[in-house]
Amino acid sequence: MNRFIVRRAFQAAIVLGLVSIFTFLIFQVIPNGDPAARLAGRTATPEQIAAIARSWGFDRPIYIQYLHTMGKIFTGSVISYTQQINVVDQIRRGLPATISLAIGAGFIWLVFGILVGLLSSLRPGRLLDRTLGFLALTSISSPVFVIGSVALYFFAYRTSILPSGGYVPLTDNPLHWVEHLLLPWISLSLPFIGFYSRVLRGNVLDAKHEDYVRMARAKGLSSRRVLVRHVLRNSLIPIMALWGLDFAGVIGGGAILIESIFDLRGVGQYAAESIQVLDVPPIMVIVMYTAVLVVIMAAIIDVLYAYLDPRISLNA
Amino acid sequence: MNDGKHLLEVDDLTVSFETEVGRVRAVDHASFFLNAGEILCLVGESGSGKSVMTSSLIGLTRAENASFSGTVHYDGVELISAPERTLERIRGGQIAVIPQDPMTALDPVLRIGDQIAEQIRAHTDVGRAEAFDRAVELMDRVGIPQARTRIRAFVHEFSGGMRQRIMIAMALSCDPRLIVADEPTTALDVTIQAQILHELADLCRETGTALILVTHDFGVVAELADRVVVMYGGRIVEQATVTDLFDDPQHPYTWGLLGSVPRVDRPRSARLPTIAGAPPSLVRPPTGCHFAPRCPHRFERCVEVPLLEARLPRQPGHRDRCWLNVDEKRRLRLVGGEIGLASGAPRTLA
Numbered sequence: 026m027n028r029f030i031v032r033r034a035f036q037a038a039i040v041l042g043l044v045s046i047f048t049f050l051i052f053q054v055i056p057n058g059d060p061a062a063r064l065a066g067r068t069a070t071p072e073q074i075a076a077i078a079r080s081w082g083f084d085r086p087i088y089i090q091y092l093h094t095m096g097k098i099f100t101g102s103v104i105s106y107t108q109q110i111n112v113v114d115q116i117r118r119g120l121p122a123t124i125s126l127a128i129g130a131g132f133i134w135l136v137f138g139i140l141v142g143l144l145s146s147l148r149p150g151r152l153l154d155r156t157l158g159f160l161a162l163t164s165i166s167s168p169v170f171v172i173g174s175v176a177l178y179f180f181a182y183r184t185s186i187l188p189s190g191g192y193v194p195l196t197d198n199p200l201h202w203v204e205h206l207l208l209p210w211i212s213l214s215l216p217f218i219g220f221y222s223r224v225l226r227g228n229v230l231d232a233k234h235e236d237y238v239r240m241a242r243a244k245g246l247s248s249r250r251v252l253v254r255h256v257l258r259n260s261l262i263p264i265m266a267l268w269g270l271d272f273a274g275v276i277g278g279g280a281i282l283i284e285s286i287f288d289l290r291g292v293g294q295y296a297a298e299s300i301q302v303l304d305v306p307p308i309m310v311i312v313m314y315t316a317v318l319v320v321i322m323a324a325i326i327d328v329l330y331a332y333l334d335p336r337i338s339l340n341a
Numbered sequence: 342m343n344d345g346k347h348l349l350e351v352d353d354l355t356v357s358f359e360t361e362v363g364r365v366r367a368v369d370h371a372s373f374f375l376n377a378g379e380i381l382c383l384v385g386e387s388g389s390g391k392s393v394m395t396s397s398l399i400g401l402t403r404a405e406n407a408s409f410s411g412t413v414h415y416d417g418v419e420l421i422s423a424p425e426r427t428l429e430r431i432r433g434g435q436i437a438v439i440p441q442d443p444m445t446a447l448d449p450v451l452r453i454g455d456q457i458a459e460q461i462r463a464h465t466d467v468g469r470a471e472a473f474d475r476a477v478e479l480m481d482r483v484g485i486p487q488a489r490t491r492i493r494a495f496v497h498e499f500s501g502g503m504r505q506r507i508m509i510a511m512a513l514s515c516d517p518r519l520i521v522a523d524e525p526t527t528a529l530d531v532t533i534q535a536q537i538l539h540e541l542a543d544l545c546r547e548t549g550t551a552l553i554l555v556t557h558d559f560g561v562v563a564e565l566a567d568r569v570v571v572m573y574g575g576r577i578v579e580q581a582t583v584t585d586l587f588d589d590p591q592h593p594y595t596w597g598l599l600g601s602v603p604r605v606d607r608p609r610s611a612r613l614p615t616i617a618g619a620p621p622s623l624v625r626p627p628t629g630c631h632f633a634p635r636c637p638h639r640f641e642r643c644v645e646v647p648l649l650e651a652r653l654p655r656q657p658g659h660r661d662r663c664w665l666n667v668d669e670k671r672r673l674r675l676v677g678g679e680i681g682l683a684s685g686a687p688r689t690l691a
Contacts, residue, residue: 052549067370202380223351235442235445236442236445236446237445237446237447237448237449239401239439239440239446240446240447241448242431242432243399243437243438244432244433244437244438244459244460244463244511245400245430245431245432245433245460245463245464245515246433246459246463247429247459247463248425248429250459250463254451254459255451257447257452258448258451259448259449259450262450266585309426321651334449334450335448335449335450335495335497336449336450336495336497
């Protein structure tokens with residue numbers, strides 16, 4: 026276990042280094058990427074731009090700039106170019122909304138993904154399976170901004186059953202918290218439900234043909250017990266791995282579109298706004314924050330995997 | 342026929358499957374019986390319907406594309422038409438199964454003890470701890486060392502022989518009256534195949550459990566069986582007590598099987614005799630006798646399906662599906678003084 030943790034920490038450091046370097050370099054090569062010109066405004070003279078570049082350090086070699094930024098990130102004093110406010114504080118402010126979105130949606134898509142997948146697998150090829158399969162493919166292939174907009178149109182604009190956006194902290198008013206998050210949760214979940222249900226359906230159908238499932242029946246176990254204890258138990262292991270990574274992605278601010286459509290002012294929306302104005306420091310921090318979450322989640326999944334499937338060793 | 346004397350009585354069992362290539366009749370009008378405590382060996386080539394027949398006895402082949410006719414009576418209960426509930430009670434409790442491949446028949450993510458205990462608890466009203474104690478006892482009995490600690494291990498931590506011993510322990514766990522073992526040693530190392538089979542047979546004799554043993558190995562049949570059923574192309578072609586089958590085999594296919602057994606008491610000939618040709622397709626089986634296309638002794642009548650009948654007055658339980666008359670059979674089956682199937686092209690049909 027200790028060896029595992031050390032190895033994972035080492036891997037995490039490498040991932041963070043690479044991710045931060047690539048992110049930093051991207052902004053050096055994209056057009057209009059020069060932060061000094063952007064900070065100086067449209068009507069700035071070359072002299073003014075040069076002065077800004079000098080005071081922010083944009084005129085120094087790239088690797089110096091990179092190290093400089095990284096140093097600030099790790100001391101928590103990194104400032105955004107456009108708003109000139111502390112990026113870490115800004116992210117911290119967005120976290121409750123993002124975490125609320127991730128936990129609610131993650132729960133919904135896991136439960137419904139499993140339910141729909143199980144329903145499909147009961148009688149494969151029959152009407153129910155084909156209908157659910159069609160719906161799953163539809164939801165997988167619908168972009169979340171379409172799903173989100175359609176949901177907004179029907180539930181907020183046409184009928185005003187639900188609010189059209191914004192975030193209310195859970196501690197302020199739990200009911201309003203749910204009301205504001207319901208549409209984002211569902212819109213974010215739909216494609217995941219489609220995908221998970223298809224994966225689970227396949228796993229269940231594969232597991233049903235395994236010898237140990239046949240043997241479980243030969244032992245005289247009831248079909249429900251065979252399904253739950255032998256078929257499902259084995260089919261859910263890969264689902265758990267998928268869920269961990271997807272969940273980490275959303276908590277890491279990956280639900281950029283959903284957060285923006287519903288104006289949740291979470292980490293993802295902050296990322297979206299920063300990208301629009303090519304504000305490098307927040308983007309760097311968010312990307313690295315996401316990477317850390319994904320790496321940690323992957324490690325947790327590996328530990329869980331080894332626990333759930335004893336054939337897997339952590340030290341392999 | 343069904344007078345209730347026998348532990349298991351299969352009467353005219355037919356099992357067919359609707360497949361993409363057509364209707365496959367995997368078991369074709371099979372009838373046999375088994376007495377309590379008896380060991381019955383079921384012999385035949387791959388694809389002859391042995392596994393389908395044994396799994397169908399306890400409803401394991403039930404599927405949307407499967408259809409059944411005939412009856413299977415176990416201890417007064419008809420199993421083919423029995424509801425799933427009844428079968429669940431009988432499976433594992435009264436009729437236990439030992440699978441072909443113990444590598445894949447155990448759930449990889451559950452502890453061995455849990456897998457034995459769950460069967461015990463499905464059939465008897467005992468608590469978890471008690472079921473575990475029983476599992477330890479069983480593992481001890483089938484020769485797994487340190488059963489108390491090994492019970493917490495997972496499948497991949499056991500060798501092939503140990504896994505099959507676990508399956509035997511599992512089969513014995515609810516004191517069944519019948520164990521169906523489907524080629525229980527084909528997946529194992531040759532060196533321990535005989536050992537495991539003998540252990541299984543001994544345990545059955547000790548406990549008075551009847552055993553249906555599916556096997557390819559005539560050496561095993563000679564040593565362990567009380568009675569033998571020979572299958573070919575989905576049909577039972579011959580059944581007899583083990584002595585009658587070896588001394589007075591009636592079906593040419595049985596002759597071929599007996600003739601192809603290696604003998605250590607004879608000088609080794611260049612090649613083992615084989616039966617020319619391949620087993621029939623069950624989608625488009627030959628009309629009449631399924632063995633006729635490979636049989637050197639076939640004649641006009643072989644286009645009719647031979648009935649599974651007792652043809653020898655002194656051996657009432659000895660039944661076969663062959664139209665040849667008994668005297669002719671006794672002459673034809675001798676190849677160089679030994680029982681065997683004459684080689685060479687089959688006589689052409691008139």
